[in-house]
Amino acid sequence: MTDLTKQSLLDKVKIPADLRRLPESDLRALADEVRRATIDTVAVTGGHLGSSLGVVELTVALHYVFNTPDDRLIWDVGHQAYPHKILTGRRDRIKTLRQGGGLSGFTKRAESEYDPFGAGHSSTSISVGVGMAVARDLLKRDNHVVAVIGDGSMSAGMAFEAMNNAGAMQSRLTVILNDNDMSIAPPTGAMSSYLARLSSDKNFLKLRDVGKQISAHLPKSVDRALTRAVEHARTYVTGGTLFEELGFYYIGPIDGHNLDHLLPVLKNVRDTDPGGPVLLHVVTQKGKGYPPAEAAKDKYHGVNKFDVVTGAQFKPKANAPSFTKVFGQSLAKEGEKDPKIVAVTAAMPSGTGVDLFEHVFPDRTFDVGIAEQHAVTFAAGLAAEGLKPFCAIYSTFLQRAYDQVMHDVSLQKLPVRFAIDRAGLVGADGATHAGAFDVAFLGCLPNMVIMAAADEAELVHMVATAVAHDDGPIALRYPRGDGFGVEMPQEGVPLEIGKGRIVRKGDKVAILTLGPRLYEALNAADQLAAQGISVTVADARFAKPLDVELVRQLASSHEALITVEEGSIGGFGSYVLQQLAEDGFLDRGLKARAMVLPDVYLDHDSPEKLYAKAGLDTAGIVAKVLSVLGKAPAVAARA
Incomplete structure (x- = not known):
């Protein structure tokens, strides 16, 4: 690994224009420095390390060959863009990555002109690229558009929809398939590199065009047969038949870590117009250049802060199991009792806890990819x-x-159980990953049942409830992170559908929560009690069907009713207010309020700070109650 104290190439590169002034002979050393800077950064901030290390050489080569930002460079997902950020004027802020007020962990238009499109979700880059290429053509510009997409992201239908469109439109677009899964054999040295250079070379393309001109004078059946034979012969060698059939000119595969291979091919792609879109197949290794990442099963895809020397991650000691783990363990237990239970996930088995079910029931677990x-x-x-x-x-x-939830599940009243992880705010991943909207967008669908676990014990019971519910779809939502350390049940017991619970009794103000804000509400009730305000705290458990009896009980016996949820406007609070309006409680002087997430996209920060900013922490609930009652908040309310 290159020592940054002895090498100053990266100090010379503030923006890609500086990079392009370097001789090619310096690029290998520069890539080593970028890799080291990436490792040092993620060691401090945490984040997506493996994917970023895998594209270091590719990032250097792309910015060296293409004239960014005029040439548009689109990173799919964007979690591999840390080297890109280092090279595009953000190196001095790189250690603010994923921190409050710092750089985003993904590409973001508002952050830099070198991020032409924001990302966070996968498989959007080719669609964006097609749009930008068509816009360029209509506006009579001549810049290049390059989309970099991983092999995992290519499993999404949207990527193929975009490729089908691109192939038909014939706009000039370069798609780089970053293949880091080794699902397609890696390139075999010099011969592979030679074939890639040959097939991307101007002379080869001219020869191909001459052949087409000659064959055009032959009978159509012969012309068609010759053309298909040539293309299939070439793609048989290179492996690109599928992409060719979609209308792309396929090049590769080539070694994505070998700059001697990358640079000439990228230059050929830049300087040669094949008459339509190009797909360059690059093979890379996730975690490349950092032994602990290379050796890890997940290639350090997403990591906490870690020790650079050993690779050991600093994981805070949990006081309770994570909600994700509790879900996976509960599902596995239920699976032992019911052979009809199966698990489906979209490329997130460990992230959702499905891997715990898979360890016991591999034949009943289905990861369908992104x-x-x-x-x-x-x-x-x-x-x-x-x-x-x-x-x-x-x-x-x-x-x-x-659309699939609505049309294929809800409309047909099919009993699909939706386990919704990462409900609420997620912290460092920011707005693209915040689970703010599911109650609102699911709650408006007929036949849907929606549960939200207040703690890890409740989650166990809600898994059992979902197993027992066969009368249509049901969703259980739970947050990222650890539980509250509550006593855990030996096994889950199905809850009565649409019934909540009163956790603490009072007589002046009722706080009705959905999900884990229950504990903030209980803390708030303690603080309010110290000020002489008696508070009832209830856990709705279900956003839909709403516990109408509980809502009526709280509304009729308290001066004020306040709902609290980790979701957007239009969700649980709206359902409660609708019910109160229909029952006439709002006509009779009840003070009703709904506490929800603000109607903005909240940037990345710690969940605690984000909930405080949203006013959904203990202090925020206390302040809301005092405001509703017309009382001045105590000075210590937000201490």
């Missing part, structure tokens, strides 16, 4: 045949399958 739409409709098919599918998807990713 394909949330397919995951939901696949689960619907399983449910239609009498199985009990748990479709485990992050809240923010379930948004991508909304």
Whole structure:
């Protein structure tokens, strides 16, 4: 590994224009410095290390060959863009990555002109690239558009929809397939590099065009046969038949860590117009250049802060198991009792806890790749045949399958169980990954049941409730992070659908919570009691069907009713207010308020700071109650 104290190449590169002034002979050393800077940064901040290390040489080569930012460089997902940020004027702020007020962990338009499109979710880059290429053509510009997409992201239907469109439109676009899964054999040295250079060379393309001109004078059947034979012969050698059939000119595969291979091919791609879109297949290694990452099973895809020398991650000691772990363990226990239970996830088995079920029931676990739409409709098919599918998807990713949830599940009243991880705010991943909207977008769908676990024990019971519920779809939402250390049940017991619980009794103000804000409400009730205000705290458990009896009870016996939830406007609080309006409670002087997330996209920060900013912490709830009652908040309320 290069020692940054002895090398100053990176100090010379403030922006890519500086990079392009370096001789090619310096690029290898520069890449080593970028890799070291990336490792040193993520060791301090945490984040997506493996994917960023895998594209160091590719990032250097792309900025060296293409004239960014005039040439548009689009990173799919954006979690591999740390080297890109280092080279595009953000090195001095790179150690603020994923910290409050610092750089985003993904590409972000508002952050830099070198980020032409914001990301966070996968498989959008080719669609964006097609749009930018068409816009360039209409505006009579001549810049290049380059989209970099991983092999995992290529499993999404949206990527193929975009490729189909690009191939038909014939706009000039370069797609780089970053293949780091080794699912396609890696390049075999000099011969592979030679073939890639040959197929991307101007002379080869001219020869191909001459051949086309000659064959055009032959009978159409012969012309067609010759053209297909040439293309299939070339793609048989290189492996690009699928992409060729979609209308792309395929080049590769080439070694994505070998600058001697990358640079000439990228230059050929830049300088040669094949008459349509190009797909360059690059093979890379996740975690490249950092032995602990290379040796790890997950290649250090997402890591906490860590020791650079040993690679050991600094994980705070948990006082309780994570909600994700509790879900996975509970599902596995239920699976032992019911052979009809199956688990479906979209490329996130460990992130959702499905891997714990998979360890016990590998034949009943299905990872469909980054394909949330397919995951939901696949689960619907399983449910239609009498199985009990748990479709485990992050809240923010379930948004991508909304039509399937509505049309293929809810409309047909199929009993798909949606396990919604990362509900609420997620911290360092920021707005792209915040689970703010699921209650609102699911709650408006007929036949849907929505539960939210207040703690890890409740989650165990809600998994059992979902297993027992066969009368249509049901969703259980739970947050990222550790539980509260509550006593855990030996096994889950199904809850009565649509029934909440009173956790603390008072007589002046009622606080009705949905999900983990229950504990902030209980803390707030303690502080309010010290000021002589008696508070009832209730846990709704269900956003839908709403516990109408509980709502009426709270409304009729308290001066004020306040709902609290970790979700957007239009969710649980709206359902409660609608019920109160219909019952006439708002006509009779009840003071009703709904505490929700603010109607903005909240940037990355720690969850605690984000909830404080949103006014959904203990101090915020205390302040809201005092405001509703017309009392001045105590000075210590936000201490």
